[in-house]
Amino acid sequence: MHSRYRFSTSSDEIDRVVVHGWLSEQSYWAKGRTREAQDAAIDASRNYGIFEVDSGAQVAYARVITDGVTFAWLCDVFVATTARGNNLGKDLIAGVVADLEPLGLRRVLLATADAHGLYEKYDFGPLPEPDRFMVRLQPTT
Template sequence: MNSRFRFSTSSHEIDRALVHSWLSEESYWAKGRTRQAQDAAIDASRNYGMFEVESGAQVAYARVITDGVTFAWLCDVFVATHARGNSIGKGLIAGVVADLEPLGLPRVLLATADAHGLYAKYGFAPLPAPDRFLARLQPGA
């Protein structure tokens, strides 16, 4: 990983306003998410960030929803536009996977429209039985 950046599992380091801006304005999956909803999601999740070593500025974010025993959902993975191309996404996902590994979770899921190659490098693959998974979506979701 690029030594100009560091990985963190500390929720206290997360720049909540910045993460909200990224997700509510720039992501395809959380456009329009309220700050209140984002803060509640952060509070209820394991949070991860990538930060510039020199300035301390946050350049990426991810969170995991889990019971810590049987299941986890990796979501809200975002790398700042200006920081892309520096292996930050790789460092972020490698750190998340390493943090979850000691839990021995039998399944960690995620959804992505465009980063299949990145996640495949860390063991993610298409669902073996997608016909067993269902979703209950709210209107507009």
């Protein structure tokens, strides 16, 4: 990781206001998410951040929903637009994967519309049997 930044697994360091702004205003998957919903998601997840060493400002975020034994879902991965181009996406995913590795999880899933190349570097790939997976969606209003 570039010496200007540091990776953290501490949920206490997450800048909830900043993360909510990124996800609810700039992401394609969580646009309009309420602050209450985001805070509940943070509280129920393993959280990861990258922070500027000098200012302490958060510049990237990811969270993982897991039982800690067999399964995890990597989601809400976001790098601030002002910090892109510094390989922070790679650093963030490398840190998440390293943190999860000792758990010996059988499956870690994610969904992405545009970052397949990034995740492939960390051994993510297409579902081997996509016809086994289903989804139940709630209607949006």
